[in-house]
Amino acid sequence: MTETQVFTDIIVPAFAVVGVAQYWLIALYRKIVKRQKLEVIRAGVVEMTFSSTGPTVSLLGTIVSFNRDSIISSIDLIVSKKDNAWSRKFRWFAFRPTNINLMDRGQSIPSLPFGFVITKEAPHFYNISFSDFDTTTKMNKCLSSLQDLWLNLVDQKILDENRIEVFRQRTNTRISFYESAEARAIMQPFLNHPEYIKLNSEINDMFYWTQGSYSLRLEINTIKPSHRFESQHAFTITESQAKDLRLNVVHLTNHIPQTQLFLPPIEYHSSFSEYDEL
DSSP, X not given: OOHHHHIIIIIHHHHHHHHHHHHHHHHHIIIIITOOEEEEEEEEEEEEEEETTEEEEEEEEEEEEESSOEEEEEEEEEEEETTSSOEEEEEXXXXXXXXXXXXXXXXXXXBOOOOEEEOSSSOEEEEEXXXXXXXXHHHHHHHHHHXXXXXXXXXXXXXXXXXXXXXXXXXXXXXXXXXXXXXXXXXXXXXXXXXXXXXXXXXXXXXXXXXXXXXXXXXXXXEXXXXXXXXXXXXXXXXXXXXXXXXXXXXXXXXXXXXXXXXXXXXXXXXXXXEEEO
């Protein structure tokens, strides 16, 4: 066998096999040895509320990516009660600032959520609010009906008082009426109206932050590669916290007349609970 034949028949195929093997070995190394790994380092407390944005949970902490950079496509939250089968899924709906500037209140304005990259060198600090979209959608329908009821009562009062022409002389009929003494007289008929009582009861039934022990599962979804990483935690809502949160139902149903009558702004109650890793 000549040197040329040895080169073409043995050495070239051998290099080809090594090249293919090298490719698969690198792929295997990246998949097994350098497997994607995320770790959640919790911080602060769990914040819960029930307001015009629906039932919400807010968390802050740090996500660390090991072995490789990670592309986070979304983060979900599953909250369950330990003594029964109750469970709700929360989706991220706002990024809150991770830094506080006491001299600039504009720093506290949240932003819409979006995917982000965590590099191996730089962990990601997060402060995220999660919303129960299903419950919020149902609640908003009730709030829309309450607004219609209120506006109908306002318009009817304007007509009954035969003040429509007087108010029309100003820029906006309803705004002019809200500034008058007659406007506040509608508040009690609004609260006693059968439709208000019905809608208030429906919103009250949507409230679920009751006293008890809860589990919390943070689900972090990545792409390229597609994985889901979970972090399990537990927290407790006390009796007093549950009572304070339920007061927000009253604030919700009174929010429309409260703002339009230029009354002091409503302050919704929030509950803060320490949480532990399971």
